[in-house]
Amino acid sequence: MEGNSGERATSTExxxxxxxxxxxxxxxxxxxxxxxxxxxxxxxxxxLPHTARLEPIEKTEQQWQGTAFYRKxxxxxxxxxGKHIALKVEAAMQVADVYLNGKHIFRHLGGYLPFxxxxxxxxxxGEQNEVLVKLNNEDNPKIAPGKPLADLDFNYYSGIYRxxxxxxxxxxHISDAVAANRVAGGGVLLRYENVSKQAATLQVxxxxxxxxxxxxxxxxxxxLADSSGNKVGEALSEAVTVQPGEYGTFKQNINISNPKLWxxxxxxxxxxxxxxxxxxxxxDKQSIRTGVKTFRFAKDGFYLNGQKLFLRGTNRHQEYxxxxxxLSDNANYRDAxxxxxxxxxxxxxxxxxxxxxxxxxxxELGLLVMDAIPGWQFFGDEEFxxxxxxxxxxxxxxxRNYTSVVLWEASLNESGMTAEFMQRAHKAxxxxxxxxxxxxxxxxxxxxxxxxPARQHGKAPDYWNKYSKDxxxxxxxxxxxxxYAQNAGFNQKEFANLKEEERxxxxxxxxxxxxxLQQALNYQEAHxxxxxxxxxxxxxxxxxxxxxxxxxxxxxxxxxxxVRLPKFAYYFYRSQAGPDLDAQxxxxxxxxxxxxxxxxxxxxxxxxxxxxxxxxxxxxGKVIARQRPGKDANSTHLxxxxxxxxxxxxSPGSLIAIAYVDNKKVAQAxxxxxxxxxxxxxxxDYSGKKLQAGxxxxxxxxxxxxxxxxxxxPDATTPVTFTVEGDxxxxxxxxxxxxxxxxxxxxxxxxxxxxxxxxxKAKGLEAGIYTLEAVGVNK
Numbered sequence: 124m125e126g127n128s129g130e131r132a133t134s135t136e137x138x139x140x141x142x143x144x145x146x147x148x149x150x151x152x153x154x155x156x157x158x159x160x161x162x163x164x165x166x167x168x169x170x171l172p173h174t175a176r177l178e179p180i181e182k183t184e185q186q187w188q189g190t191a192f193y194r195k196x197x198x199x200x201x202x203x204x205g206k207h208i209a210l211k212v213e214a215a216m217q218v219a220d221v222y223l224n225g226k227h228i229f230r231h232l233g234g235y236l237p238f239x240x241x242x243x244x245x246x247x248x249g250e251q252n253e254v255l256v257k258l259n260n261e262d263n264p265k266i267a268p269g270k271p272l273a274d275l276d277f278n279y280y281s282g283i284y285r286x287x288x289x290x291x292x293x294x295x296h297i298s299d300a301v302a303a304n305r306v307a308g309g310g311v312l313l314r315y316e317n318v319s320k321q322a323a324t325l326q327v328x329x330x331x332x333x334x335x336x337x338x339x340x341x342x343x344x345x346x347l348a349d350s351s352g353n354k355v356g357e358a359l360s361e362a363v364t365v366q367p368g369e370y371g372t373f374k375q376n377i378n379i380s381n382p383k384l385w386x387x388x389x390x391x392x393x394x395x396x397x398x399x400x401x402x403x404x405x406x407d408k409q410s411i412r413t414g415v416k417t418f419r420f421a422k423d424g425f426y427l428n429g430q431k432l433f434l435r436g437t438n439r440h441q442e443y444x445x446x447x448x449x450l451s452d453n454a455n456y457r458d459a460x461x462x463x464x465x466x467x468x469x470x471x472x473x474x475x476x477x478x479x480x481x482x483x484x485x486x487e488l489g490l491l492v493m494d495a496i497p498g499w500q501f502f503g504d505e506e507f508x509x510x511x512x513x514x515x516x517x518x519x520x521x522x523r524n525y526t527s528v529v530l531w532e533a534s535l536n537e538s539g540m541t542a543e544f545m546q547r548a549h550k551a552x553x554x555x556x557x558x559x560x561x562x563x564x565x566x567x568x569x570x571x572x573x574x575x576p577a578r579q580h581g582k583a584p585d586y587w588n589k590y591s592k593d594x595x596x597x598x599x600x601x602x603x604x605x606x607y608a609q610n611a612g613f614n615q616k617e618f619a620n621l622k623e624e625e626r627x628x629x630x631x632x633x634x635x636x637x638x639x640l641q642q643a644l645n646y647q648e649a650h651x652x653x654x655x656x657x658x659x660x661x662x663x664x665x666x667x668x669x670x671x672x673x674x675x676x677x678x679x680x681x682x683x684x685x686v687r688l689p690k691f692a693y694y695f696y697r698s699q700a701g702p703d704l705d706a707q708x709x710x711x712x713x714x715x716x717x718x719x720x721x722x723x724x725x726x727x728x729x730x731x732x733x734x735x736x737x738x739x740x741x742x743x744g745k746v747i748a749r750q751r752p753g754k755d756a757n758s759t760h761l762x763x764x765x766x767x768x769x770x771x772x773x774s775p776g777s778l779i780a781i782a783y784v785d786n787k788k789v790a791q792a793x794x795x796x797x798x799x800x801x802x803x804x805x806x807x808d809y810s811g812k813k814l815q816a817g818x819x820x821x822x823x824x825x826x827x828x829x830x831x832x833x834x835x836x837p838d839a840t841t842p843v844t845f846t847v848e849g850d851x852x853x854x855x856x857x858x859x860x861x862x863x864x865x866x867x868x869x870x871x872x873x874x875x876x877x878x879x880x881x882x883x884k885a886k887g888l889e890a891g892i893y894t895l896e897a898v899g900v901n902k
Contacts, residue, residue, distance in 0.1 A: 148164055149191040150190075171284075172448075174449040175258070180686075188272060190259045191282065192257055193255070197252055197289065200249065207290070208289075209239055209243070211287065214448075214478075216448070217266055219238065224247060233513075267501075269507055270499060277669060278442065282448070285448075285478055285479075293407060295333050295399070301517050308330050309370075309520060312328040321381060322379065328374050331373065341399055342360050342399075343375065350391065350394075358376060385415055387491065393414070412486060417429070420562050420659060423657075424659050434468065436467050437662055437682070438663070439666045441455070446821065446869070458666075458667070459488055459490060467696065471493040471662045472492065476495065479521070489527075491527055493532055494518060498511070515548050516555055529562065533551065536566055548563070566580070568590075579604040596658045597659055597660050605649070606628045613648060630679055639690050646695060664680055669681070699734070701734045702789060711734075713782055713789035715791065727773050732763075733782045736785070737783040738780050738781065743777055752765065777793060803843065805883055806827070807823065814870075816850065816877070835865070842858055843858065844885070845882065847881055856868070876897050878896060880895075
């Protein structure tokens with residue numbers, strides 16, 4: 124189970140995954156649901172995570188809003204009477220009313236943070252119980268983001284869309300940080316002090332709750348192990364007496380010699396085990412993966428472990444096509460993998476707290492994080508503001524132990540907040556984390572520790588005039604709006620022959636080579652400009668295309684599209700990292716990419732993205748040129764400017780780019796002129812995680828429309844029909860038109876591990892077959 128503070132918890136008692144065996148119904152009369160003899164209700168068997176309605180990629184109608192019900196029967200053994208029994212829900216959208224055995228016992232407001240329901244006194248022991256969760260995701264001005272969906276720049280999807288756990292513990296137990304609702308308390312709170320390459324001190328605060336009727340005496344033992352399982356330090360507390368209904372606080376230190384410091388390049392994690400002991404016996408336990416680091420923000424830069432690091436980042440919305448927010452833990456991990464693989468070391472969670480699985484992935488893969496409360500262009504009344512402050516506290520309590528988090532966006536994005544509210548939000552973070560080097564951030568240059576404007580909030584072309592000189596500056600969004608609104612201010616030469624829709628960064632993958640190159644150039648230009656100013660980092664808008672409440676079209680400024688396929692801009696960013704020449708490297712390896720389909724006789728200027736020192740371009744075996752990166756006004760501060768080749772005369776065939784570092788070939792790419800489409804070739808995206816059975820895991824499977832020799836036909840829009848054999852299903856559309864030569868489906872694994880066979884057919888083309896292997900839950 125995932126604990127409230129980023130800890131992956133286990134127990135000597137039981138933490139049971141509670142995702143299976145639910146029933147679901149929506150758009151029904153509440154009276155019928157609660158009737159002792161409900162008539163005509165067609166409850167659907169479902170497992171979690173779950174969305175209340177599958178939403179098509181193409182927006183034919185507004186995303187569903189309404190009331191949905193989830194119910195589940197479960198037994199509580201008679202032997203558990205007298206124990207602490209609770210349900211933990213990682214997130215459900217967005218007003219949740221919880222009923223146990225027909226009685227309302229709990230209400231939670233907000234769709235992005237967890238809630239914890241103690242059912243110890245209401246459960247029937249030795250009998251079956253029924254939990255029912257009533258959810259409503261309709262517009263609600265009292266709950267952030269607050270803005271009506273029809274006016275919102277993203278969707279707040281439905282359902283119990285993250286994990287649920289059934290927890291059984293002794294009534295003397297390590298508390299839940301969100302449930303405890305204690306300032307700088309509850310659960311386990313970690314803090315590192317005196318960090319260097321030679322030593323570090325891990326401070327561990329554990330708060331224990333006593334729900335017994337009498338006082339209890341307890342101890343806490345903490346131990347730290349390296350990635351190989353070798354113990355590097357431990358501590359045992361004195362015995363503390365905890366009064367009934369009260370909390371006991373234990374503070375301990377572990378001294379670490381020669382720690383391995385966590386960084387994006389080396390995201391090394393230790394494992395901390397926190398054990399609660401009574402009479403020498405372990406009665407509760409939590410295990411937390413944690414990295415040792417020190418960091419600070421200054422006006423002249425961000426410093427990690429004493430070294431200055433530019434934060435090269437992106438923004439991420441958490442949605443998938445069809446299933447909305449209901450991503451599996453593995454799917455969340457795959458998104459983090461893609462962000463890392465794209466060359467970024469930082470991600471802003473726009474505009475809400477995201478899954479604990481995504482947070483864990485950022486820790487494991489080495490992505491620094493700006494955590495954010497829900498909010499966008501809306502500032503409500505006093506009740507709304509109080510609820511937002513609770514969001515701030517719950518976000519910090521849930522995520523405070525993640526190594527990756529370095530900024531807390533306790534600000535309602537692009538909203539007209541009052542000075543009083545901003546002070547409350549800023550203060551709430553610092554109350555929850557009363558330490559040095561804790562940083563809030565906000566889009567207004569007010570009370571927050573770090574100023575995070577979007578680029579469009581400045582004035583073109585000199586974006587720096589308006590920015591604060593008194594605090595660190597991070598550009599939280601760039602590359603989209605200033606080009607969409609045609610006010611970028613750079614008067615690019617390339618704009619001269621472009622239509623208005625060709626100039627914008629909002630380009631679907633199928634819009635063609637010219638427009639994809641322009642999107643990449645926009646990002647390059649803005650990023651290069653950011654590097655010339657005082658910013659300690661920047662985050663482009665954005666990583667993945669997404670859907671919005673207020674518009675019918677997909678917001679297409681992502682460097683990958685909504686089905687996670689890359690555009691040319693993805694390769695520009697990927698070229699800005701590395702090259703890591705280690706043969707065992709996973710990320711930021713030497714790369715080269717030809718941003719040209721080589722099917723247009725008029726397009727003889729070829730753009731190549733690479734992180735190498737030199738690139739040689741060959742056409743049909745003949746060397747066109749071998750050269751270093753280009754030098755122009757949009758490349759002055761880049762790590763690796765693009766390469767531009769002028770081919771004397773177009774000739775169809777093979778275009779090969781060879782990348783060199785120190786005169787050694789390190790990478791190669793090829794483009795072939797496509798011929799007539801002839802067949803389908805299938806593949807799947809795993810991004811570091813195999814498809815897993817039994818956990819509602821989903822992966823994208825793609826069908827390339829190719830010619831007879833296997834070359835992608837980039838202008839193909841052929842409808843492709845997919846079928847699946849084995850314990851799996853296609854989620855959403857089964858017949859999909861190819862976009863830029865590729866058709867994509869979403870495949871969900873069933874309950875059993877084994878082989879899944881995907882077949883794709885299209886009129887006049889040779890069919891394609893692909894075999895997926897779904898691994899077991901513990902693989």
